[in-house]
Amino acid sequence: MATVTLTIDRHKVTVEQGTTILEAAREAGINIPTLCYLKDLNVLGSCRVCLVEVKGARNLQAACVTPAGEGMEVTTNSPPVRQARKTALELILSDHPYECLTCIRSTNCELQALAESFGIRRVRFEGERVQKPLDDSSPSIVRNAEKCVLCRRCVAVCEKVQTVKAIAPQNRGFATVIAPAFEAGLARADCVFCGQCTLVCPTGALHEKDDIHLVWAALADPKKHVVVQTAPATRVSVGEGMGMAPGSIVTGQLVAALRRLGFDRVFDTDFTADLTIMEEGYELIHRIETGGKLPMITSCSPGWIKYIEHFYPELLEHLSTCKSPQQMFGALAKTYYAQKAGIDPADVYVVSIMPCTAKKFEAGRDEMSSSGYADVDVVLTTRELCRMFKEAGLDFAGLPEEEYDAPFGITTGAAAIFGATGGVMEAALRTAYEVLTGKTLEALDFETVRGLEGIKEATVDVGGLPVRVAVAHTLGNARKVMERIRSGEADYHFIEIMCCPGGCIGGGGQPIPTDLEIRAKRIKAIYDVDSKMTLRKSHENPAVQELYRDFLEKPLGHKSHELLHTHYVQRKRHQNM
Amino acid sequence: MFPANPQYHYEKEVEPKVISSMPTTPEPVLARVDSIIAQHRETLGALMPILQGIQQELGWIPEAAMHRVAEALSMPPDKVYSVVSFYTLFSTKPKGKYVIRVCESAPCHVEGAAAIIAELEKQLNIKMGEVTPDRQFSLEFTSCVGICGVAPAIMVNDEVHGNLTPAMVSQVLSKYK
Numbered sequence: 132m133a134t135v136t137l138t139i140d141r142h143k144v145t146v147e148q149g150t151t152i153l154e155a156a157r158e159a160g161i162n163i164p165t166l167c168y169l170k171d172l173n174v175l176g177s178c179r180v181c182l183v184e185v186k187g188a189r190n191l192q193a194a195c196v197t198p199a200g201e202g203m204e205v206t207t208n209s210p211p212v213r214q215a216r217k218t219a220l221e222l223i224l225s226d227h228p229y230e231c232l233t234c235i236r237s238t239n240c241e242l243q244a245l246a247e248s249f250g251i252r253r254v255r256f257e258g259e260r261v262q263k264p265l266d267d268s269s270p271s272i273v274r275n276a277e278k279c280v281l282c283r284r285c286v287a288v289c290e291k292v293q294t295v296k297a298i299a300p301q302n303r304g305f306a307t308v309i310a311p312a313f314e315a316g317l318a319r320a321d322c323v324f325c326g327q328c329t330l331v332c333p334t335g336a337l338h339e340k341d342d343i344h345l346v347w348a349a350l351a352d353p354k355k356h357v358v359v360q361t362a363p364a365t366r367v368s369v370g371e372g373m374g375m376a377p378g379s380i381v382t383g384q385l386v387a388a389l390r391r392l393g394f395d396r397v398f399d400t401d402f403t404a405d406l407t408i409m410e411e412g413y414e415l416i417h418r419i420e421t422g423g424k425l426p427m428i429t430s431c432s433p434g435w436i437k438y439i440e441h442f443y444p445e446l447l448e449h450l451s452t453c454k455s456p457q458q459m460f461g462a463l464a465k466t467y468y469a470q471k472a473g474i475d476p477a478d479v480y481v482v483s484i485m486p487c488t489a490k491k492f493e494a495g496r497d498e499m500s501s502s503g504y505a506d507v508d509v510v511l512t513t514r515e516l517c518r519m520f521k522e523a524g525l526d527f528a529g530l531p532e533e534e535y536d537a538p539f540g541i542t543t544g545a546a547a548i549f550g551a552t553g554g555v556m557e558a559a560l561r562t563a564y565e566v567l568t569g570k571t572l573e574a575l576d577f578e579t580v581r582g583l584e585g586i587k588e589a590t591v592d593v594g595g596l597p598v599r600v601a602v603a604h605t606l607g608n609a610r611k612v613m614e615r616i617r618s619g620e621a622d623y624h625f626i627e628i629m630c631c632p633g634g635c636i637g638g639g640g641q642p643i644p645t646d647l648e649i650r651a652k653r654i655k656a657i658y659d660v661d662s663k664m665t666l667r668k669s670h671e672n673p674a675v676q677e678l679y680r681d682f683l684e685k686p687l688g689h690k691s692h693e694l695l696h697t698h699y700v701q702r703k704r705h706q707n708m
Numbered sequence: 709m710f711p712a713n714p715q716y717h718y719e720k721e722v723e724p725k726v727i728s729s730m731p732t733t734p735e736p737v738l739a740r741v742d743s744i745i746a747q748h749r750e751t752l753g754a755l756m757p758i759l760q761g762i763q764q765e766l767g768w769i770p771e772a773a774m775h776r777v778a779e780a781l782s783m784p785p786d787k788v789y790s791v792v793s794f795y796t797l798f799s800t801k802p803k804g805k806y807v808i809r810v811c812e813s814a815p816c817h818v819e820g821a822a823a824i825i826a827e828l829e830k831q832l833n834i835k836m837g838e839v840t841p842d843r844q845f846s847l848e849f850t851s852c853v854g855i856c857g858v859a860p861a862i863m864v865n866d867e868v869h870g871n872l873t874p875a876m877v878s879q880v881l882s883k884y885k
Contacts, residue, residue: 299789312778
């Protein structure tokens with residue numbers, strides 16, 4: 132490994148050749164501020180916030196794009212550097228609305244934090260401000276171009292991680308705007324509403340559609356029986372939004388806090404995750420035994436579903452017909468549960484707490500009203516829920532741990548791991564093995580399908596049948612798998628695909644920041660949740676067994692088809708034509 | 709577009725910016741677009757020559773043409789629009805047969821461009837940025853065209869007219885009428 136040695140602020144630093152000044156400084160524990168920079172994804176040097184002095188250079192250099200050179204002398208903190216950074220920030224602020232107090236990203240905004248740390252008390256430049264229409268055309272994501280600093284981090288994630296390319300810079304100079312083609316709304320683009328752009332947006336230019344008011348109204352309505360479900364990934368992320376360390380497991384506090392908001396029942400999406408394993412597991416077995424379409428691909432992730440509908444509509448038959456756990460929950464809450472509790476289903480109001488912006492879109496799909504009502508009434512992202520907790524003045528970390536309500540609060544570890552990439556696969560394998568072989572599975576941890584590698588493959592011996600499986604997360608990796616299916620190279624039986632990096636724990640509705648390191652901590656937490664559960668296999672969930680006994684009869688039965696399965700839509704590309 | 713769940717309202721569609729005066733681009737026009745695409749699609753970096761070809765052939769680039777180009781080059785349409793909207797010589801609106809570009813740089817300004825503009829607007833009965841109803845003339849600004857020695861200057865398509873006075877404007881226009 133060739134190295135270079137340079138001095139940064141009089142510290143000698145030796146780094147691998149090709150390392151930028153910015154990364155070299157970070158390795159040495161010297162922090163250079165950045166705004167447009169996103170490691171490995173968006174390295175443009177355009178915002179000029181990372182300017183440093185390099186001895187002998189004609190002018191200040193952007194540390195994020197300048198390679199460290201042998202013998203280089205870098206100063207990251209001198210009067211000219213501070214002045215230049217300040218000027219750059221002032222110029223950005225001169226075209227930014229001063230709406231910090233009312234902004235959805237207030238106190239969690241990179242631009243605000245930079246202005247604060249540079250002590251900017253006045254912006255010397257006054258002039259015209261860009262005026263752009265607010266794009267709230269989509270059910271999931273709001274685009275406010277007036278708050279955009281044109282860093283292009285959203286474009287980089289959409290293009291390089293998700294390969295969706297729904298947005299790009301349009302026009303030039305002052306008129307530049309990051310938008311779908313022809314500056315249309317996101318609803319008209321091939322946007323899958325994954326919300327990864329909202330995670331990397333440094334300001335309030337891209338954010339989740341805020342539906343809190345609907346939930347407050349429902350909670351205040353005495354006629355409504357308001358039930359809430361919490362997605363697997365939220366129990367290891369809500370804590371972050373409430374000021375706790377990344378990877379904090381807060382299941383008990385989450386339940387307690389939801390009760391304090393006034394929900395009539397606090398249920399768990401993990402319950403229908405277990406149910407998904409039953410339905411999807413039997414569907415897989417059925418397909419293998421009857422020569423059905425293989426490989427079968429999971430259908431829990433609504434961003435992934437919209438992606439395949441747009442980009443691979445001819446391969447929709449590969450999708451499992453199972454609804455996502457969120458939608459199974461909604462359909463059962465307004466049928467089985469309402470019946471059991473003796474409540475008019477018209478009065479049952481279902482709120483979902485999801486790590487996901489695309490879930491809002493999913494809840495609004497035509498197919499998702501098999502109970503005779505909108506199966507799920509409102510979807511809140513983790514971020515929105517944290518705002519409700521703050522509004523209610525809850526001391527979240529100090530709350531006593533409470534238990535979920537029966538029956539939809541009885542769950543297994545197999546369901547919890549749905550929140551991490553590979554989790555659905557692992558849960559399915561645990562059940563498939565035992566159902567097919569009739570033997571008890573000794574080693575429950577399928578390490579080969581865990582972790583942050585983009586595409587994971589394994590062959591699992593299930594009672595003499597070698598089951599070939601693959602697990603992919605991010606749509607970029609999903610695309611690679613789909614191309615292999617299209618060309619006939621893929622010989623898998625079962626594939627798990629999750630839209631977001633790391634799976635749902637890295638979803639577009641999760642607390643900001645959500646970076647690689649934080650994703651890894653949440654994943655570790657979710658496997659900790661699993662390992663501490665008494666029940667760790669979906670088919671052992673007694674409430675699921677009771678549901679089949681009293682209501683559904685059997686997996687893939689008539690009622691299941693009616694309530695728990697769905698169909699997909701072939702979507703055209705570029706509907707804005 | 710996303711019905712079913714009454715909690716979600718999507719009435720506030722953000723309309724696409726490009727609204728051409730032709731609601732749909734007729735097939736014969738698209739056929740011309742297709743032949744331009746066919747000429748260049750195999751060349752490396754085909755996007756620019758194709759867009760230049762369409763601009764030259766039609767005088768503007770309709771939205772439907774951008775979709776054709778996107779499809780032919782396996783590019784998302786936002787990338788095509790990104791390029792079209794970046795360069796001022798690409799137009800997303802129909803222009804006149806003769807595009808009159810008035811230099812807006814300092815030397816022409818000092819030498820009386822304002823009076824030339826006023827006269828052009830009066831003679832053509834349109835404002836800067838507009839097109840005559842018969843689609844014969846468009847009026848627009850341009851940055852310096854590099855002939856400050858004969859300021860104030862205008863360009864009519866590729867032809868330069870310098871040392872202008874308001875009195876000369878009708879004479880220049882008559883060449884193209």
